[in-house]
Amino acid sequence: MRMTVLGTGYLGATHAACMADLGHEVLGVDVDPSKLAKLEAGEVPFYEPGLQEVLKRNIDQGRLKFTDSYAEAADFADVHFLAVGTPQKRGEYAADLSYVDSVVEGISGLISRPSIIFGKSTVPVGTAERLGRRARELARDGVEIEVAWNPEFLREGHAVDDTLRPDRLVIGVDSSQPTRAEEVAREIYSDAIANGTPIVITNLATAELVKASANAFLATKISFINAIAEVCEAAGGDVTELADAIGYDDRIGRKFLNAGIGFGGGCLPKDIRAFMARAGELGANEALSFLREVDQINMRRRARMVEMAREACGGTLLGSRIGILGASFKPDSDDVRDSPALNVAGQIQLNGAAVSVYDPKAMENSRRLFPTLDYAASAFDACQSADVVLVLTEWQEFIRLDPKQLSETVRSRKVIDGRNCLDFDRWRAAGWNCRSLGRP
Ligand SMILES: NC(=O)c1ccc[n+]([C@@H]2O[C@H](COP(=O)([O-])OP(=O)(O)OC[C@H]3O[C@@H](n4cnc5c(N)ncnc54)[C@H](O)[C@@H]3O)[C@@H](O)[C@H]2O)c1
């Protein structure tokens, strides 16, 4: 089938390449010329394991192309995926919908045959219905445009696999209008459906709410274990052993119970805030008031990390040197949007310490976002003469570090594990003083 993907960032570039890999003919559309130039050259503009190969293969085989032209997009296909950003509005909790709005404004009047726009971006409930109305207002005479919602659940670092083999597919359709969306979605995703992927067909509001609820649940699970970590710290418990023990209960499950400096990224933080804001607009403020606590627990872990660094430096960060390992919001990604690691690094620097940051993949993005931090060329360099080393993203490279070798470069053998990822027995055997969030 022919289709376009409007917006080719982390989500859109992955979706476009994976849809082409399924045999569809795909046109990716973006407004960022430098991103388009890279994609056209078969280069992924961000780090995502496995995506480069899929992108290149499908460009070479002629199934995947890119453009900045909405007219070309409207002409190319009658199925369009909308995948632009929905960031948090500056100074507010609500989502900024200007990008999704501008896509619908831009393409609707150019469409000349019956078409479906499948929204994939994460949007507040009610957005799809509003966009559907707007698309119909802007449509040429006699041209039907249907807006359906197909929220995306991929995780960065696993994006290709999550797209090709999703846990489930959700398709929200506007059943008050004639709809072809279910039939078309079943054709697009026929491989996954044939392989047993459950598909939930529902109304637009439910589809939007499924996405917001899934992320709210994941954020809540992380903040739950981080709240328990606070109690473990106070009582001398070990949150990692506790998580293993409660995780053996199938009803609880071990996934997303990794305590540490908490969740960041371009999704969970802004999505729980947008969900609260939308619930407030709908008169259901109290329903989601627990998410405010989830957010606060999360931010408190970052502050606690700064505090522990201060304690390790004898009560003041002023004049001390801190080696920071990790800048991306999670391993296997170069994404630094709302990264807990960079947030902690920035706070420590503001407190008068010299920080040196190293990340295997996120250096370029970090420099752009936090130009005032010092960046090192390797983990070893970042730890040079450090009074304390902080591990803030659990990259394998850091988990495998040799503490004996690192001893030679630091001023003081003190490490704080912000992700509960280090084998403290190894580090302690090499003479290191080890602390973590939630482990004795
Ligand atoms: N990143 C993820 O892992 C992920 C997963 C699931 C859902 N989502 C949701 O998907 C959406 C996109 O997220 P992202 O992380 O890919 O964002 P992103 O910022 O990486 O990508 C957005 C892209 O849209 C482009 N764009 C902006 N305006 C445009 C326009 N008018 N026409 C065409 N392109 C335009 C930008 O240049 C950019 O390349 C968000 O709603 C997000 O919450 C993201």
Ligand SMILES: O=c1ccn([C@@H]2O[C@H](COP(=O)(O)OP(=O)(O)O[C@H]3O[C@H](CO)[C@@H](O)[C@H](O)[C@H]3O)[C@@H](O)[C@H]2O)c(=O)[nH]1
């Ligand atoms: O036990 C855990 C698991 C995760 N995290 C942190 O939580 C954040 C988010 O991690 P993850 O959910 O794996 O990354 P994302 O790529 O942001 O994916 C989330 O956000 C996407 C965008 O909405 C959704 O599609 C995914 O399903 C959802 O997992 C990261 O900072 C992680 O370090 C923890 O602190 N502890």
